[in-house]
Amino acid sequence: MTISTIKKTALPVLLMLFCVFALSIQSCKKKSRSDMGAELYKKTKNKVFREATPEGLAEVFKQVLATNKGKMDNPKLxxxxxxxxxxxxxFVMDHIFNGDVDITANYFEKASQHGLDPKMFKAxxxxxxxxxxxxxxxxxxLDEAYHDIADLEILMAxxxxxxxxxLQFGMISPRKIYSRYFTATKRPDSSSMMQALNAANLKTYLDSIQPKDPQYLLLQKALMAGGTAQGMTKEETTRYLVVNMERLRWKNKPTQQKYVIVNIPDYRLDVMENGKSILNMKVVVGEGRNTDNNISLVEYDESDKIDRPFSRETPQLNSMIHSVQVNPVWNIPQSIASKEIMVEAAKDPYYISNKGIDVYENGKKVxxxxxxxxANAPKDKYEFKQRPSDDNALGKIKFLFNNNSSVYLHDTPAKSAFSQAMRALSHGCVRLGDPKALAKAVFGDGSTYEKIAKAMDEDNPEPTTIAVPKKLPVYITYVTCWADSTNTLQYRPDVYGLDVVLYGHLQKFLANTNQIAAL
Structure with missing residues (x-):
């Protein structure tokens, strides 16, 4: 027999075997579904289930799904x-009688350990x-049986x-509630949701999604202990923990081995490498709406769900530091020029020249x-640029990264601000307490850094742009409560009122806990 003959003979056989296999799978499925009533009767000892059929259930199930479409969080999926x-x-066939559903309901009942209201999950x-x-x-x-099956399936799903x-992504999408939030943050999709519905062992699955971050576990422990932070009420302490646990659940954390991170409420920058801070310094951040801390979580009300950022607030973002400008020219924003530079120039005609500022009209230097x-000049007629000098508002160096808010990290001649406790004082950019140290962390201590350090000390400097040999991630974040290296909880004032906004939205979810109450 030739090879071609064998192929001709084998192909139909393979096709026939495949069809038999496919039919056997289908028949098993149909057999299994056709035995649904008998299986439920065997498990429940309730004679009502003897008459139950998949077809009868399907008709009722469709009706219950349609009726409760508006009461589900993810009705389409x-x-x-x-x-x-x-x-x-x-859930009824595979997870009730092995205890899985009761175990799952027990997890839902303990949702308060995550700062969530157990009522949300209908345990x-x-x-x-x-x-x-x-x-x-x-x-x-039988009609009650069909409705109860559908109700339990929908509630569980x-x-x-x-x-x-x-637990895996957080309750709130930060991009939806914050006007100045530009950090890449992954949200749940159909794939992650389907993992929950397809879990063979619900306890194993629920254990797997418990956040493992040590920071989260320490905040969770503090929440369960129910203590009170110094100078705060118990309610306020709890709310600090709740909003920052929610932040820790957001999938927006650095994954790189080395990166720069700025925490706005702590007025601090760290260079992190392999999970440890190799450099930290004080920073000055943009002004906020709550610098006097008058707006507190205790004073939360309905209107606090709306984010009303002050125009000078530093945004939350992530990007890559791609270059530095040594002895930079400051291209003064129009808002600062009209509200500050022109106002001072109206008082003192020599203010502009004394500050080393050049004025341009239609691109030509005045x-x-x-x-x-x-005092009477049109607000938008002139452009202003400050030359490199010791008085330049950007100091001797600025670190550039792509963003739509025109912010960067930079040096400053205003050193006295670093001695203040409340350092939300800038126009939005981040002023560095030790810019040379950051340059060394970014470039290393080789010839490029030596060139930068020398240029920063020149008496008659020229602006110079130097590319970073390996782009370095930068994250500007907002965290008001965390555990330090000794596992001591640190609390910072909500200088931008962002805790209040976040808590307001969490409360909005909790207020809707009766969403599926009447299935």
Whole structure:
């Protein structure tokens, strides 16, 4: 027999075997579904289930899904899941009588350990329905049985997805609540949600999604202990922990071995390498709406859900430091020019020249700016640039990274600000307490750094741009409570009022806990 003959003979056989295999899978599935009533009767000892059929359940299931569409967090995904699986009641058939559903409800009941309201996850309703299935007289007729199956499936699916997403991604999308938030933050998608619905062992799955970050565990421990921070009420302490645990659940954390991170409320910059700070320094950040700390979590009200950032607040963002400018020219923003430079020039005609500022009109340098009547000059007619000098507002160096807010890290001649406790004082950029040290951390201590250090000390400096040999990630964050290296909790004033906004949105979720109350 030739090879070609063998191939011709083998192909139909293989096709036939494949069809038999496929039919066997389908028949097994149909057989399994056709035995649903008998299997439920065997498990519940309730005669009502003897008459239950997959087809009868499917009709009721469709109706219950349609009725409760507006009461689910993810109605499209849950509906599509059950449609795809022929309305197979996976939780009732596979997870009630092995204890999985009760175990899951126990996790939901302990959601307060994560700063979440257990009512969100309907543990009581789930347990009440489970009790009906385990009571051989708990369900009175077939229609009630079908409705209870559908109700329990929807409650479990919805609560499991919501709980899973909350622990892995957080309850709130920061991009939706903060006007000046530009950090890449991953949110739950259909793939992550389906993992919850397809979990074979629910306890194993629920254990796997518990946040493992040591910071999270320490805040969680403090929340469960119910203590009170010095100078704060118990309620305020709790709310500090809750909002910062939510931040820790957001998937926006650095993954690189080395990066720069600025924490706005702590007025601090760290260079992190392999999980440890190799450099830290004081910084000055942009002015905020709550620098006097009058707006507190205790004074939260409905209007605090709206983010009203002060125009000079430093944004939250992540980017890559790509270059530095040594002895930079400061291209003064129009807002600063009109509100500050022109105002001072109106008082003192020599203010502009004394500050080393050049004035441009239609791109051409104005030779005698002191002759201009700045009190009446149009606000948008002139451009202003400050030459490199000891008085330059950017100091001797600025670190550049791409962002849409025109902010950067930079030196400053105003050194006295670093001695102040409240350092939300800039126009939005981050002023560095030790810019040379940061340059050394970015470039190393080789010839490039030596060139930078020498140029910063020149008497008649020229602006110079130097590319970073290996771009370095930078993260500007906002964290008001964390555990330090000794596991002591640190608290910082909510200088921008962002805790208040976040807590307001968390409360909004908690206020809707009766969303699926009447299935």
């Amino acid at each position: 849950i509906t599509a899941f059950y449609e795809k699986n022929d309305y197979d009641p996976i 009581d309703q789930i347990k009440q329905l489970v009790a009906k299935f385990k009571d051989k007289k708990g369900i009175k007729n 919805n609560s499991l997805i919501t709980y899973s997403s909350a 030779e005698d700016p002191e002759t201009i009547n700045w």
